Amino acid sequence: MPQNLFKIHEKEYVLPGTRACQGCGLSIAYRFALKALREDTIVTLPACCLCVLHGLYPLTPVLVPSVNNTFASTAASASGIAAGLAALNRTETTVVAFAGDGGTFDMGIQALSGAAERGTDFIYVAYDNEGYMNTGTQRSSATPMGALTTTTPVLTKQQHKKDFLKIMEAHQIPYIATTTPAYPIDLYDKFVRAKRIKGTRFIHIHTPCPPGWQYPTKDTIRIGRLAVDTGLCVLFEVENGKFRFTGRSRTLAEKGNKLPVVHYVEKQGRFKKMSIEQLNQLQAWVDDRWEEYKRKAAESK
Amino acid sequence: MTDARIITGNQAAALAARLCDVQVVAAYPITPQSQLAEMLSLYVESGQLRAEYVRVEGEHSAMTVCIGASTVGARVFTATSSNGLLYMHEQLHWAAGSRLPIVMCCVNRGVGAPWSIFNDQQDSLAQRDTGWIQIYCRDNQEILDTVIQAYRIAETVYVPVMVCFDGFVLSHTMMPVISPTPAAVRKFLPPYKPHTILDAENPMTINSVLLPNRRPDAEGVLCDGYMEMRWKLQNALDRTMEAIREVNRSFAEAFGRDHGGMLWTHRTEDADVILTSMGSLAAEATVAADALREEGIKAGVVGIRVYRPFPVKEAVEAYRGAKAIILFEKSISYGYEGGLCSDLKAAFYGSGIQATIHDYVAGLGGRDVKARELVEAVKSSLARIQAGEKDLKTTWLNCATE
Numbered sequence: 007m008p009q010n011l012f013k014i015h016e017k018e019y020v021l022p023g024t025r026a027c028q029g030c031g032l033s034i035a036y037r038f039a040l041k042a043l044r045e046d047t048i049v050t051l052p053a054c055c056l057c058v059l060h061g062l063y064p065l066t067p068v069l070v071p072s073v074n075n076t077f078a079s080t081a082a083s084a085s086g087i088a089a090g091l092a093a094l095n096r097t098e099t100t101v102v103a104f105a106g107d108g109g110t111f112d113m114g115i116q117a118l119s120g121a122a123e124r125g126t127d128f129i130y131v132a133y134d135n136e137g138y139m140n141t142g143t144q145r146s147s148a149t150p151m152g153a154l155t156t157t158t159p160v161l162t163k164q165q166h167k168k169d170f171l172k173i174m175e176a177h178q179i180p181y182i183a184t185t186t187p188a189y190p191i192d193l194y195d196k197f198v199r200a201k202r203i204k205g206t207r208f209i210h211i212h213t214p215c216p217p218g219w220q221y222p223t224k225d226t227i228r229i230g231r232l233a234v235d236t237g238l239c240v241l242f243e244v245e246n247g248k249f250r251f252t253g254r255s256r257t258l259a260e261k262g263n264k265l266p267v268v269h270y271v272e273k274q275g276r277f278k279k280m281s282i283e284q285l286n287q288l289q290a291w292v293d294d295r296w297e298e299y300k301r302k303a304a305e306s307k
Numbered sequence: 308m309t310d311a312r313i314i315t316g317n318q319a320a321a322l323a324a325r326l327c328d329v330q331v332v333a334a335y336p337i338t339p340q341s342q343l344a345e346m347l348s349l350y351v352e353s354g355q356l357r358a359e360y361v362r363v364e365g366e367h368s369a370m371t372v373c374i375g376a377s378t379v380g381a382r383v384f385t386a387t388s389s390n391g392l393l394y395m396h397e398q399l400h401w402a403a404g405s406r407l408p409i410v411m412c413c414v415n416r417g418v419g420a421p422w423s424i425f426n427d428q429q430d431s432l433a434q435r436d437t438g439w440i441q442i443y444c445r446d447n448q449e450i451l452d453t454v455i456q457a458y459r460i461a462e463t464v465y466v467p468v469m470v471c472f473d474g475f476v477l478s479h480t481m482m483p484v485i486s487p488t489p490a491a492v493r494k495f496l497p498p499y500k501p502h503t504i505l506d507a508e509n510p511m512t513i514n515s516v517l518l519p520n521r522r523p524d525a526e527g528v529l530c531d532g533y534m535e536m537r538w539k540l541q542n543a544l545d546r547t548m549e550a551i552r553e554v555n556r557s558f559a560e561a562f563g564r565d566h567g568g569m570l571w572t573h574r575t576e577d578a579d580v581i582l583t584s585m586g587s588l589a590a591e592a593t594v595a596a597d598a599l600r601e602e603g604i605k606a607g608v609v610g611i612r613v614y615r616p617f618p619v620k621e622a623v624e625a626y627r628g629a630k631a632i633i634l635f636e637k638s639i640s641y642g643y644e645g646g647l648c649s650d651l652k653a654a655f656y657g658s659g660i661q662a663t664i665h666d667y668v669a670g671l672g673g674r675d676v677k678a679r680e681l682v683e684a685v686k687s688s689l690a691r692i693q694a695g696e697k698d699l700k701t702t703w704l705n706c707a708t709e
Contacts, residue, residue, distance in 0.1 A: 048505055063530065069510045071512075073378055074512065075401070076371070079367060082368035083371050089376045090330070090375060092359050093359045117367070120363060
């Protein structure tokens, strides 16, 4: 671990003074992502938590050029930037789209599917805090079963999270990765790898959110790691169709010591109304996916 | 030697985009625009146009791609119709708010529900308040010339331009069109210079959130609030009128064709009654005016070419001597009257123009409007005015309203 730390680019591209919430998982993820991507990058982002992080005009703490766009249009915006740069022979610039789960799983899916099908040369990042957190914790299709949100305030979310990674896999793009700010080196490495690949790359960041998930702000890393330990967030890469576990998830797969989801669920206020039946369903959902990933890993060997 | 071709309106628009050396095209097919999108892909794939063609999955993305590409400094083009334009609506505001010189053709078509694939102008009229310049063309030559003019206007004032022409009536009708040489167009239209350069040397975030009030930057310089930015867009649209007039003048000098800047007139000098419309119907009105003159009625035509910004000054001059103004509009502001009628009345306020105005809604969803019908409509309006009727309500031409 310590020798890995030295390879992380020293320069900071996110200066102090962001408008993100205390303990924001996205702040950590964005900091390490930009360190990996470096200067020659253009970020495009919709109205989302990242837009809040970027601050209010005329000030921004972010040292990478960025363009705001509308909610449904992030991947199309990236397509336009990439096309414009290609027309001007500036193809060395990395185009990165950063959107939340609402802007990806829900409203942005059409533009993302279109851009991926066209093989647009860009990195699409879905930072998934499992709800419309910017607007006050409303339900999205990425919200897990049993979570309280402000639009599922009594009964909790009744459906499982949309398996978006499968949707992206179906697009047969060259690189898909999952990561978490709880393991910043894993995150950094995946952005470095993605930057070197041409075509559409998709990175899913499981992003703990203290106000939305209702846990103490000091616990962002702990919650993020618990998500990995319980298999709610599985760290992997799919490069040209080859699946492999990475980091902590690889260890868990090898040793078979994945924890029950209750260890993750009990630490967050959003699950306080979850029924035993929902907990069992969530566990079954996690186990199914875990087995599927293990099969894929074995097939890819 | 003159390069004269017999081509459709869609072909004229595509040819114009090629002559303007557009660098990025993003388009999604919709009747009656499809042929335009197809022509451009043929140009790109056959190497006649060096451009990135992004075959988007919908019109919202078509406009978004144009916004992204224009932001980084590429000259962009798109075209759409009807519900495609409505689907873009959010991005039309975004393009104008971003002050990007995007040029788009709107091949005018009625909007659903219920479905119609045929022509009227409800689609573009419904985008009136998006901050785009709107120019209406009356024939295929004007389409080609206006697209070229549109880039120079847009890139002078950093406001996007919608070049509107009637679906099928122009888009699918072949007419003789003179094509300027690429060299002449390049001389008329210098390369696009973006107002902002996005690069690592000078990082910035474009279009971030603004507070209601002005705010200082890191050096303490007070910067615009949301209202100042909105005012700048409005101010730019006002200034745009001069740019449109200037571009029209220099285009006429360079290519010998003058389509009128903000509006055009036909036999209005001594006219008692002025027929008015936009696009191909205004051209039809000139045939009607000539026929009325043969019957001894002093008729003329004002064709509104630029609908936004609205040509208040030119309108007041053009209608000054008229006793009656008869409008034919291919759209309606539901619950009131045709949008052009309201705008003209507002333009006349305080000008001393007291002409009686009669508004007709005509040709919705492709219903044919013949010059003869315009003649009859004008004669019936004049009879009612002579009979002392003051308050002439909007009339739906050739429509079963019982």
